Amino acid sequence: SSSILAPAASGETAPTLRSAPPSKGPTSAMSAILARAATRAAQRSAVQQQVARASSTWASRANPVYPSPWNKWFPYEPVPSTPKVGPYRVHLNNTETYFYCTCGESATQPFCESGAENCAKCPEFKSMPFTPKDSETATLCGCKKAPGVYCNGACISLYADLNPGIACLVGFSGCFVSGALLTYMFHP
Numbered sequence: 001s002s003s004i005l006a007p008a009a010s011g012e013t014a015p016t017l018r019s020a021p022p023s024k025g026p027t028s029a030m031s032a033i034l035a036r037a038a039t040r041a042a043q044r045s046a047v048q049q050q051v052a053r054a055s056s057t058w059a060s061r062a063n064p065v066y067p068s069p070w071n072k073w074f075p076y077e078p079v080p081s082t083p084k085v086g087p088y089r090v091h092l093n094n095t096e097t098y099f100y101c102t103c104g105e106s107a108t109q110p111f112c113e114s115g116a117e118n119c120a121k122c123p124e125f126k127s128m129p130f131t132p133k134d135s136e137t138a139t140l141c142g143c144k145k146a147p148g149v150y151c152n153g154a155c156i157s158l159y160a161d162l163n164p165g166i167a168c169l170v171g172f173s174g175c176f177v178s179g180a181l182l183t184y185m186f187h188p
Contacts, residue, residue, distance in 0.1 A: 102127060145157075
């Protein structure tokens with residue numbers, strides 16, 4: 001129990017101490033906080049064990065794996081390897097059917113060496129067959145983050161995740177320059 005200082009009564013020279021009434025509020029609040037902290041720690045350890053299991057399968061791959069925040073939280077979805085941050089420029093013939101590698105482990109990137117079958121290195125992935133409309137030199141996704149075969153620029157967000165300092169510098173300088181130009185253009 002805590003004590004507080006009581007004012008000196010008339011005729012007394014030194015102050016006296018009296019006991020404060022016990023309060024149940026702080027102790028029950030503290031026990032609730034500790035219980036919440038314990039449940040959160042248990043949840044975090046369960047998620048970390050799942051991520052560790054997923055990371056152990058990722059570590060056995062030849063190419064690096066960059067999981068998204070979703071894959072870190074939900075490790076049961078297969079994550080493709082990223083053999084190249086950027087697109088592949090390849091010449092495609094419209095008379096052939098190509099099999100695009102979705103796992104990122106094929107030695108003949110961006111095409112799958114297994115053909116129409118499941119991947120031999122990562123059986124949870126299957127190649128994506130496609131036939132181009134025209135014979136052309138196309139950009140195929142190298143980071144394996146695009147939803148289709150062709151590169152849609154998803155590698156820019158992956159590059160920003162891998163190099164946050166450069167991404168912040170480019171973003172800030174772009175906003176600063178555009179703000180300065182707009183200020184100059186709209187100045188009376």
